[in-house]
Amino acid sequence: MTTYIALLRGINVSGQKLIKMDSLKAMFEAMSFRRVRTYIQSGNVIFESDDNAAERLVKAIEEEIARVYGFDVAVILRTEEELEEVIKRNHFASEQLAEGEKVYVSLLSREPSPEAIGQLQAYSNDIDEYRIIGREVYILCRKSYGKSQFSNNFLEKKLRVSATTRNWESVNKIVEIARS
Structure with missing residues:
Protein backbone atom coordinates (compact mmCIF):
# COMPACT_ATOMS: atom_id res chain seq x y z
CA MET A 1 0.00 0.00 0.00
CA THR A 2 1.40 3.38 -1.03
CA THR A 3 0.44 6.75 0.42
CA TYR A 4 -0.01 9.35 -2.33
CA ILE A 5 -0.61 13.06 -2.35
CA ALA A 6 -2.67 14.44 -5.24
CA LEU A 7 -2.13 18.17 -5.68
CA LEU A 8 -4.81 19.73 -7.84
CA ARG A 9 -3.87 22.75 -9.90
CA GLY A 10 -6.01 25.88 -9.92
CA ILE A 11 -9.15 24.87 -8.06
CA ASN A 12 -11.06 27.22 -5.76
CA VAL A 13 -9.10 30.26 -6.97
CA SER A 14 -10.99 33.52 -7.59
CA GLY A 15 -14.30 31.67 -7.75
CA GLN A 16 -13.10 29.37 -10.53
CA LYS A 17 -13.27 25.56 -10.66
CA LEU A 18 -15.02 25.29 -7.34
CA ILE A 19 -14.79 21.95 -5.56
CA LYS A 20 -15.78 21.39 -1.94
CA MET A 21 -13.25 19.23 -0.11
CA ASP A 22 -15.90 16.90 1.33
CA SER A 23 -17.15 16.27 -2.22
CA LEU A 24 -13.60 15.71 -3.47
CA LYS A 25 -12.94 13.29 -0.61
CA ALA A 26 -16.11 11.37 -1.49
CA MET A 27 -15.05 11.22 -5.14
CA PHE A 28 -11.67 9.71 -4.19
CA GLU A 29 -13.38 7.20 -1.88
CA ALA A 30 -15.75 6.22 -4.71
CA MET A 31 -12.64 5.48 -6.79
CA SER A 32 -11.74 2.84 -4.14
CA PHE A 33 -8.83 4.79 -2.65
CA ARG A 34 -8.36 4.26 1.07
CA ARG A 35 -7.68 6.57 4.03
CA VAL A 36 -8.65 9.64 2.00
CA ARG A 37 -7.93 12.95 3.71
CA THR A 38 -7.88 16.52 2.41
CA TYR A 39 -6.01 19.59 3.53
CA ILE A 40 -7.33 23.13 2.99
CA GLN A 41 -9.37 24.26 0.01
CA SER A 42 -6.56 24.37 -2.57
CA GLY A 43 -6.92 20.71 -3.52
CA ASN A 44 -4.54 18.57 -1.50
CA VAL A 45 -5.69 14.97 -1.20
CA ILE A 46 -3.81 12.33 0.76
CA PHE A 47 -4.86 8.75 -0.01
CA GLU A 48 -3.66 5.16 -0.15
CA SER A 49 -3.67 2.83 -3.15
CA ASP A 50 -2.26 -0.52 -4.17
CA ASP A 51 -1.69 0.84 -7.67
CA ASN A 52 1.98 1.78 -8.17
CA ALA A 53 1.53 3.29 -11.66
CA ALA A 54 1.55 7.04 -11.00
CA GLU A 55 0.69 7.97 -14.60
CA ARG A 56 -2.34 5.69 -14.56
CA LEU A 57 -3.50 7.16 -11.24
CA VAL A 58 -3.12 10.74 -12.50
CA LYS A 59 -5.09 9.96 -15.65
CA ALA A 60 -7.87 8.23 -13.69
CA ILE A 61 -8.16 11.11 -11.19
CA GLU A 62 -8.15 13.78 -13.92
CA GLU A 63 -10.82 11.88 -15.89
CA GLU A 64 -13.00 11.43 -12.81
CA ILE A 65 -12.75 15.13 -11.90
CA ALA A 66 -13.80 16.04 -15.46
CA ARG A 67 -16.72 13.58 -15.28
CA VAL A 68 -17.93 14.61 -11.82
CA TYR A 69 -17.30 18.38 -11.91
CA GLY A 70 -17.38 19.12 -15.64
CA PHE A 71 -14.00 20.80 -15.99
CA ASP A 72 -10.37 19.81 -16.51
CA VAL A 73 -7.91 19.98 -13.63
CA ALA A 74 -4.24 19.05 -13.82
CA VAL A 75 -3.20 16.67 -11.05
CA ILE A 76 0.38 16.46 -9.79
CA LEU A 77 1.03 13.25 -7.85
CA ARG A 78 3.74 12.48 -5.32
CA ASN A 90 14.98 22.58 0.39
CA HIS A 91 17.92 24.94 -0.11
CA PHE A 92 16.23 27.82 1.70
CA ALA A 93 16.35 27.06 5.43
CA SER A 94 13.31 28.50 7.23
CA GLU A 95 15.36 29.62 10.22
CA GLN A 96 17.58 31.76 7.94
CA LEU A 97 14.76 33.68 6.26
CA ALA A 98 14.63 37.42 6.73
CA GLU A 99 11.47 39.20 7.91
CA GLY A 100 8.78 38.89 5.23
CA GLU A 101 10.57 36.22 3.15
CA LYS A 102 8.67 33.04 2.34
CA VAL A 103 9.45 29.79 0.56
CA TYR A 104 7.18 28.19 -2.03
CA VAL A 105 7.53 24.96 -3.97
CA SER A 106 6.22 24.44 -7.49
CA LEU A 107 5.69 20.74 -8.03
CA LEU A 108 6.09 19.81 -11.69
CA SER A 109 4.40 17.04 -13.65
CA ARG A 110 7.77 15.94 -14.99
CA GLU A 111 11.37 17.04 -15.00
CA PRO A 112 11.88 20.00 -17.34
CA SER A 113 14.33 19.76 -20.22
CA PRO A 114 17.85 21.15 -19.75
CA GLU A 115 17.07 23.67 -22.51
CA ALA A 116 13.99 24.96 -20.67
CA ILE A 117 15.96 25.21 -17.43
CA GLY A 118 18.68 27.13 -19.24
CA GLN A 119 16.16 29.59 -20.69
CA LEU A 120 14.68 30.21 -17.24
CA GLN A 121 18.07 31.44 -16.01
CA ALA A 122 17.64 34.57 -18.14
CA TYR A 123 14.88 35.63 -15.73
CA SER A 124 16.96 35.50 -12.54
CA ASN A 125 16.64 38.68 -10.49
CA ASP A 126 17.52 40.22 -7.13
CA ILE A 127 13.98 40.07 -5.76
CA ASP A 128 13.31 36.34 -5.86
CA GLU A 129 15.61 33.36 -5.91
CA TYR A 130 14.84 29.88 -7.20
CA ARG A 131 16.40 26.43 -7.39
CA ILE A 132 15.24 23.61 -9.67
CA ILE A 133 15.86 20.15 -8.29
CA GLY A 134 14.33 17.33 -10.30
CA ARG A 135 10.57 17.88 -10.53
CA GLU A 136 10.46 20.77 -8.06
CA VAL A 137 11.17 24.49 -8.19
CA TYR A 138 11.97 26.00 -4.80
CA ILE A 139 11.21 29.72 -4.74
CA LEU A 140 12.40 32.21 -2.13
CA CYS A 141 10.07 35.22 -2.30
CA ARG A 142 11.60 38.27 -0.70
CA LYS A 143 8.45 40.38 -1.16
CA SER A 144 5.35 38.27 -1.79
CA TYR A 145 4.35 35.42 -4.05
CA GLY A 146 1.71 37.64 -5.62
CA LYS A 147 4.50 39.96 -6.82
CA SER A 148 6.93 37.20 -7.76
CA GLN A 149 7.93 36.77 -11.38
CA PHE A 150 8.09 33.03 -10.73
CA SER A 151 4.35 32.45 -10.60
CA ASN A 152 2.86 29.08 -11.41
CA ASN A 153 1.73 30.23 -14.88
CA PHE A 154 5.17 31.71 -15.64
CA LEU A 155 6.96 28.49 -14.67
CA GLU A 156 4.57 26.35 -16.70
CA LYS A 157 5.10 28.51 -19.77
CA LYS A 158 8.89 28.71 -19.49
CA LEU A 159 9.50 25.09 -18.41
CA ARG A 160 6.75 23.63 -20.63
CA VAL A 161 5.34 21.36 -17.90
CA SER A 162 2.25 21.38 -15.70
CA ALA A 163 2.86 22.70 -12.20
CA THR A 164 1.10 23.54 -8.97
CA THR A 165 2.58 25.68 -6.23
CA ARG A 166 2.26 25.37 -2.46
CA ASN A 167 3.72 27.45 0.34
CA TRP A 168 6.31 25.83 2.58
CA GLU A 169 3.98 25.55 5.56
CA SER A 170 1.41 23.65 3.47
CA VAL A 171 4.02 21.21 2.14
CA ASN A 172 5.12 20.41 5.68
CA LYS A 173 1.53 20.07 6.95
CA ILE A 174 0.61 17.72 4.06
CA VAL A 175 3.56 15.46 4.93
CA GLU A 176 2.55 15.54 8.60
CA ILE A 177 -0.99 14.43 7.67
CA ALA A 178 0.36 11.71 5.35
CA ARG A 179 2.53 10.32 8.17
CA SER A 180 -0.38 10.10 10.63
Missing part, protein backbone atom coordinates in the same frame (compact mmCIF):
# COMPACT_ATOMS: atom_id res chain seq x y z
CA THR A 79 4.20 9.64 -2.87
CA GLU A 80 4.64 10.43 0.80
CA GLU A 81 8.33 9.51 0.47
CA GLU A 82 8.78 11.82 -2.54
CA LEU A 83 7.22 14.73 -0.66
CA GLU A 84 9.46 14.01 2.33
CA GLU A 85 12.43 14.27 -0.06
CA VAL A 86 11.10 17.63 -1.28
CA ILE A 87 11.38 18.85 2.31
CA LYS A 88 14.89 17.44 2.77
CA ARG A 89 16.17 19.06 -0.45
Whole structure:
Protein backbone atom coordinates (compact mmCIF):
# COMPACT_ATOMS: atom_id res chain seq x y z
CA MET A 1 0.00 0.00 0.00
CA THR A 2 1.40 3.38 -1.03
CA THR A 3 0.44 6.75 0.42
CA TYR A 4 -0.01 9.35 -2.33
CA ILE A 5 -0.61 13.06 -2.35
CA ALA A 6 -2.67 14.44 -5.24
CA LEU A 7 -2.13 18.17 -5.68
CA LEU A 8 -4.81 19.73 -7.84
CA ARG A 9 -3.87 22.75 -9.90
CA GLY A 10 -6.01 25.88 -9.92
CA ILE A 11 -9.15 24.87 -8.06
CA ASN A 12 -11.06 27.22 -5.76
CA VAL A 13 -9.10 30.26 -6.97
CA SER A 14 -10.99 33.52 -7.59
CA GLY A 15 -14.30 31.67 -7.75
CA GLN A 16 -13.10 29.37 -10.53
CA LYS A 17 -13.27 25.56 -10.66
CA LEU A 18 -15.02 25.29 -7.34
CA ILE A 19 -14.79 21.95 -5.56
CA LYS A 20 -15.78 21.39 -1.94
CA MET A 21 -13.25 19.23 -0.11
CA ASP A 22 -15.90 16.90 1.33
CA SER A 23 -17.15 16.27 -2.22
CA LEU A 24 -13.60 15.71 -3.47
CA LYS A 25 -12.94 13.29 -0.61
CA ALA A 26 -16.11 11.37 -1.49
CA MET A 27 -15.05 11.22 -5.14
CA PHE A 28 -11.67 9.71 -4.19
CA GLU A 29 -13.38 7.20 -1.88
CA ALA A 30 -15.75 6.22 -4.71
CA MET A 31 -12.64 5.48 -6.79
CA SER A 32 -11.74 2.84 -4.14
CA PHE A 33 -8.83 4.79 -2.65
CA ARG A 34 -8.36 4.26 1.07
CA ARG A 35 -7.68 6.57 4.03
CA VAL A 36 -8.65 9.64 2.00
CA ARG A 37 -7.93 12.95 3.71
CA THR A 38 -7.88 16.52 2.41
CA TYR A 39 -6.01 19.59 3.53
CA ILE A 40 -7.33 23.13 2.99
CA GLN A 41 -9.37 24.26 0.01
CA SER A 42 -6.56 24.37 -2.57
CA GLY A 43 -6.92 20.71 -3.52
CA ASN A 44 -4.54 18.57 -1.50
CA VAL A 45 -5.69 14.97 -1.20
CA ILE A 46 -3.81 12.33 0.76
CA PHE A 47 -4.86 8.75 -0.01
CA GLU A 48 -3.66 5.16 -0.15
CA SER A 49 -3.67 2.83 -3.15
CA ASP A 50 -2.26 -0.52 -4.17
CA ASP A 51 -1.69 0.84 -7.67
CA ASN A 52 1.98 1.78 -8.17
CA ALA A 53 1.53 3.29 -11.66
CA ALA A 54 1.55 7.04 -11.00
CA GLU A 55 0.69 7.97 -14.60
CA ARG A 56 -2.34 5.69 -14.56
CA LEU A 57 -3.50 7.16 -11.24
CA VAL A 58 -3.12 10.74 -12.50
CA LYS A 59 -5.09 9.96 -15.65
CA ALA A 60 -7.87 8.23 -13.69
CA ILE A 61 -8.16 11.11 -11.19
CA GLU A 62 -8.15 13.78 -13.92
CA GLU A 63 -10.82 11.88 -15.89
CA GLU A 64 -13.00 11.43 -12.81
CA ILE A 65 -12.75 15.13 -11.90
CA ALA A 66 -13.80 16.04 -15.46
CA ARG A 67 -16.72 13.58 -15.28
CA VAL A 68 -17.93 14.61 -11.82
CA TYR A 69 -17.30 18.38 -11.91
CA GLY A 70 -17.38 19.12 -15.64
CA PHE A 71 -14.00 20.80 -15.99
CA ASP A 72 -10.37 19.81 -16.51
CA VAL A 73 -7.91 19.98 -13.63
CA ALA A 74 -4.24 19.05 -13.82
CA VAL A 75 -3.20 16.67 -11.05
CA ILE A 76 0.38 16.46 -9.79
CA LEU A 77 1.03 13.25 -7.85
CA ARG A 78 3.74 12.48 -5.32
CA THR A 79 4.20 9.64 -2.87
CA GLU A 80 4.64 10.43 0.80
CA GLU A 81 8.33 9.51 0.47
CA GLU A 82 8.78 11.82 -2.54
CA LEU A 83 7.22 14.73 -0.66
CA GLU A 84 9.46 14.01 2.33
CA GLU A 85 12.43 14.27 -0.06
CA VAL A 86 11.10 17.63 -1.28
CA ILE A 87 11.38 18.85 2.31
CA LYS A 88 14.89 17.44 2.77
CA ARG A 89 16.17 19.06 -0.45
CA ASN A 90 14.98 22.58 0.39
CA HIS A 91 17.92 24.94 -0.11
CA PHE A 92 16.23 27.82 1.70
CA ALA A 93 16.35 27.06 5.43
CA SER A 94 13.31 28.50 7.23
CA GLU A 95 15.36 29.62 10.22
CA GLN A 96 17.58 31.76 7.94
CA LEU A 97 14.76 33.68 6.26
CA ALA A 98 14.63 37.42 6.73
CA GLU A 99 11.47 39.20 7.91
CA GLY A 100 8.78 38.89 5.23
CA GLU A 101 10.57 36.22 3.15
CA LYS A 102 8.67 33.04 2.34
CA VAL A 103 9.45 29.79 0.56
CA TYR A 104 7.18 28.19 -2.03
CA VAL A 105 7.53 24.96 -3.97
CA SER A 106 6.22 24.44 -7.49
CA LEU A 107 5.69 20.74 -8.03
CA LEU A 108 6.09 19.81 -11.69
CA SER A 109 4.40 17.04 -13.65
CA ARG A 110 7.77 15.94 -14.99
CA GLU A 111 11.37 17.04 -15.00
CA PRO A 112 11.88 20.00 -17.34
CA SER A 113 14.33 19.76 -20.22
CA PRO A 114 17.85 21.15 -19.75
CA GLU A 115 17.07 23.67 -22.51
CA ALA A 116 13.99 24.96 -20.67
CA ILE A 117 15.96 25.21 -17.43
CA GLY A 118 18.68 27.13 -19.24
CA GLN A 119 16.16 29.59 -20.69
CA LEU A 120 14.68 30.21 -17.24
CA GLN A 121 18.07 31.44 -16.01
CA ALA A 122 17.64 34.57 -18.14
CA TYR A 123 14.88 35.63 -15.73
CA SER A 124 16.96 35.50 -12.54
CA ASN A 125 16.64 38.68 -10.49
CA ASP A 126 17.52 40.22 -7.13
CA ILE A 127 13.98 40.07 -5.76
CA ASP A 128 13.31 36.34 -5.86
CA GLU A 129 15.61 33.36 -5.91
CA TYR A 130 14.84 29.88 -7.20
CA ARG A 131 16.40 26.43 -7.39
CA ILE A 132 15.24 23.61 -9.67
CA ILE A 133 15.86 20.15 -8.29
CA GLY A 134 14.33 17.33 -10.30
CA ARG A 135 10.57 17.88 -10.53
CA GLU A 136 10.46 20.77 -8.06
CA VAL A 137 11.17 24.49 -8.19
CA TYR A 138 11.97 26.00 -4.80
CA ILE A 139 11.21 29.72 -4.74
CA LEU A 140 12.40 32.21 -2.13
CA CYS A 141 10.07 35.22 -2.30
CA ARG A 142 11.60 38.27 -0.70
CA LYS A 143 8.45 40.38 -1.16
CA SER A 144 5.35 38.27 -1.79
CA TYR A 145 4.35 35.42 -4.05
CA GLY A 146 1.71 37.64 -5.62
CA LYS A 147 4.50 39.96 -6.82
CA SER A 148 6.93 37.20 -7.76
CA GLN A 149 7.93 36.77 -11.38
CA PHE A 150 8.09 33.03 -10.73
CA SER A 151 4.35 32.45 -10.60
CA ASN A 152 2.86 29.08 -11.41
CA ASN A 153 1.73 30.23 -14.88
CA PHE A 154 5.17 31.71 -15.64
CA LEU A 155 6.96 28.49 -14.67
CA GLU A 156 4.57 26.35 -16.70
CA LYS A 157 5.10 28.51 -19.77
CA LYS A 158 8.89 28.71 -19.49
CA LEU A 159 9.50 25.09 -18.41
CA ARG A 160 6.75 23.63 -20.63
CA VAL A 161 5.34 21.36 -17.90
CA SER A 162 2.25 21.38 -15.70
CA ALA A 163 2.86 22.70 -12.20
CA THR A 164 1.10 23.54 -8.97
CA THR A 165 2.58 25.68 -6.23
CA ARG A 166 2.26 25.37 -2.46
CA ASN A 167 3.72 27.45 0.34
CA TRP A 168 6.31 25.83 2.58
CA GLU A 169 3.98 25.55 5.56
CA SER A 170 1.41 23.65 3.47
CA VAL A 171 4.02 21.21 2.14
CA ASN A 172 5.12 20.41 5.68
CA LYS A 173 1.53 20.07 6.95
CA ILE A 174 0.61 17.72 4.06
CA VAL A 175 3.56 15.46 4.93
CA GLU A 176 2.55 15.54 8.60
CA ILE A 177 -0.99 14.43 7.67
CA ALA A 178 0.36 11.71 5.35
CA ARG A 179 2.53 10.32 8.17
CA SER A 180 -0.38 10.10 10.63
